[in-house]
Amino acid sequence: MSIWLDNLMKPSPTNAPPAPGEQRRNDLWVAGLILFSLVLGFGIRNQVYSASKSVEINPDLPKLAYPVGWMAQKSDSAAFAAFNPGSSSTFDTEVAVNTRPQRDGETLDLARADRGIKQATALPGYRELDSQAMRVYRNSPALVTTYAYIADPTLDAGAMGLPVVVQAQDIIFARNGQVTVVTVAADAAAWDEEQRDFQIIFNSLKLEPAPEGLAPADQASTPGAPRATTPAAEATPTGSFSSDQADATPEEGGN
Amino acid sequence: MQATASNAADASAIERSARNRSSFWQSSIWALVGLLVFVGIFNLLLPNMGANLNDAGLIVLGFLMSLTPALLWLVIFYRVDSREPEPKRLVATVFIVGMLLTVALFYPIGVLLFQLDTWLYESWWSLLLGGILVVGALSMGIVYLTVRFVLAGNPEFDERIDGILYAVAAGLGIATIANFMYVLQHGGVDLGIGSIRMVTTTLGFASFSGVLGYFIGQARFERTPAYYLPLGVAISATLVGIYEFVLDQTGGGFGDSAWRDLLVAIFFTLVILGFLAWLIQRSNEETLRVSQLNAAGDAWEPLAAATAQDENSEQPAGGAA
Numbered sequence: 001m002s003i004w005l006d007n008l009m010k011p012s013p014t015n016a017p018p019a020p021g022e023q024r025r026n027d028l029w030v031a032g033l034i035l036f037s038l039v040l041g042f043g044i045r046n047q048v049y050s051a052s053k054s055v056e057i058n059p060d061l062p063k064l065a066y067p068v069g070w071m072a073q074k075s076d077s078a079a080f081a082a083f084n085p086g087s088s089s090t091f092d093t094e095v096a097v098n099t100r101p102q103r104d105g106e107t108l109d110l111a112r113a114d115r116g117i118k119q120a121t122a123l124p125g126y127r128e129l130d131s132q133a134m135r136v137y138r139n140s141p142a143l144v145t146t147y148a149y150i151a152d153p154t155l156d157a158g159a160m161g162l163p164v165v166v167q168a169q170d171i172i173f174a175r176n177g178q179v180t181v182v183t184v185a186a187d188a189a190a191w192d193e194e195q196r197d198f199q200i201i202f203n204s205l206k207l208e209p210a211p212e213g214l215a216p217a218d219q220a221s222t223p224g225a226p227r228a229t230t231p232a233a234e235a236t237p238t239g240s241f242s243s244d245q246a247d248a249t250p251e252e253g254g255n
Numbered sequence: 256m257q258a259t260a261s262n263a264a265d266a267s268a269i270e271r272s273a274r275n276r277s278s279f280w281q282s283s284i285w286a287l288v289g290l291l292v293f294v295g296i297f298n299l300l301l302p303n304m305g306a307n308l309n310d311a312g313l314i315v316l317g318f319l320m321s322l323t324p325a326l327l328w329l330v331i332f333y334r335v336d337s338r339e340p341e342p343k344r345l346v347a348t349v350f351i352v353g354m355l356l357t358v359a360l361f362y363p364i365g366v367l368l369f370q371l372d373t374w375l376y377e378s379w380w381s382l383l384l385g386g387i388l389v390v391g392a393l394s395m396g397i398v399y400l401t402v403r404f405v406l407a408g409n410p411e412f413d414e415r416i417d418g419i420l421y422a423v424a425a426g427l428g429i430a431t432i433a434n435f436m437y438v439l440q441h442g443g444v445d446l447g448i449g450s451i452r453m454v455t456t457t458l459g460f461a462s463f464s465g466v467l468g469y470f471i472g473q474a475r476f477e478r479t480p481a482y483y484l485p486l487g488v489a490i491s492a493t494l495v496g497i498y499e500f501v502l503d504q505t506g507g508g509f510g511d512s513a514w515r516d517l518l519v520a521i522f523f524t525l526v527i528l529g530f531l532a533w534l535i536q537r538s539n540e541e542t543l544r545v546s547q548l549n550a551a552g553d554a555w556e557p558l559a560a561a562t563a564q565d566e567n568s569e570q571p572a573g574g575a576a
Binding site: 068 | 364369370373374377378381384385387388389391392393395396399403473474475476477478479480481482483484485488489492534537538541542545
């Protein structure tokens with residue numbers, strides 16, 4: 001400690017002033033240190049952006065990742081749900097996962113139509129905006145439906161406030177005889193700024209555009225998979241899909 | 256004959272660079288008291304001053320308040336340090352260049368490129384590491400750039416303590432812009448809590464810039480190893496990060512916690528100013544001792560910091576062989 005302080009107090013054993021070259025060297029070292037710090041800082045930023053937890057929804061599916069700052073919550077209507085407590089809106093940005101057995105002969109388009117009808121009756125001001133053919137987990141066809149509705153989170157909490165226009169996306173895919181719907185939703189005004197968090201979820205699904213020329217109607221469910229054959233097999237408490245995996249347990253994950 | 260005159264001039268410059276200026280530290284303490292009075296006015300004497308102002312009025316008043324802590328510090332400094340004050344224009348230039356560089360560098364890099372507000376407060380480790388590596392490094396880089404290049408070769412920078420003084424002026428420029436941005440982002444400011452937050456920011460940047468200023472002052476007047484100035488930047492940047500982290504962990508800047516933040520800021524400022532005062536006094540003593548030793552043809556050896564007086568009395572010529 002004493003030597004350290006001595007060096008701080010008197011870095012040179014003489015009083016000779018620094019040469020111009022030494023001052024330039026000092027400037028370069030300082031510039032180098034600051035650049036190095038900023039590069040490390042950029043790494044920290046990316047680390048924060050990609051920090052995630054993961055949850056197993058179904059033994060047949062890879063784990064779903066969601067942002068580390070989000071909180072999992074129990075839900076009667078979903079196999080898994082989590083929300084962002086730091087959302088800028090009164091409507092907390094959220095993700096929900098629903099699964100149900102796939103019906104005999106059911107295509108993704110049929111599943112989407114079925115869900116759309118039920119959402120239209122359950123959600124005020126429901127409006128479908130877009131639907132695109134995509135792929136998940138490298139080779140499973142999926143449909144991504146974008147829609148909007150009106151939510152009243154402050155009223156639900158017992159307070160008075162303006163309703164919120166919510167934008168949401170359903171990623172619908174069928175795998176191993178199960179139809180899975182991953183829904184992300186946020187205040188429409190905050191939709192763009194939430195994309196970074198959504199990307200963590202999408203990346204864990206390996207969501208990517210479908211090969212060109214593959215229309216949604218062509219994307220049948222996985223052939224040969226076991227199917228539910230009776231309506232009784234489809235428990236639908238509030239939405240289209242059952243919560244037969246409601247005991248999904250989140251766990252801390254890496255990036 | 257010429258060489259003798261040159262040596263005498265060198266010795267005189269060295270002695271001048273190593274003068275102790277107690278008025279500097281007195282003015283710093285008075286500036287601290289002035290800032291507390293500023294907080295007291297808006298919180299105790301005129302707590303409802305902004306009650307009847309609309310948003311535009313609050314923004315205008317907020318801007319004026321943003322400038323006040325820095326100006327208060329500089330004016331008090333001038334009044335108290337009147338024996339040999341630095342040129343007003345030079346101090347003002349450093350302050351303004353500090354502000355301009357903050358606008359030109361900190362906001363494009365920190366806010367637009369790094370998007371600090373989207374990740375810095377996500378977790379304790381992101382706040383601590385981001386505070387050091389991005390906020391601290393950027394702000395102290397700006398202080399270094401300002402002092403180094405506004406004062407490059409300027410004969411007014413003739414004492415080691417000037418490094419601290421000018422670095423504090425640059426730090427006040429950064430704090431002023433930070434306060435401006437705070438007012439803008441909040442569409443005006445609650446005058447009570449806002450004044451505390453502004454003083455907290457000002458004290459932090461002034462203190463940590465002072466730490467870097469110490470290193471700049473040393474490097475200006477003597478040869479330093481390659482790591483010396485980067486070490487100064489690293490220490491001051493680390494202090495910035497720790498300061499932000501401690502403030503966040505002890506409260507968050509609203510309500511009662513704002514007062515707690517102020518206490519933390521005062522504590523940091525007093526500790527850092529006290530340490531700097533001690534450090535620069537010892538540094539000046541060592542410089543003068545080396546000067547005398549060189550005149551006598553002796554070599555220099557460092558004294559142990561804590562027992563300098565004792566060793567002085569035991570070893571003739573300060574430990575020289």
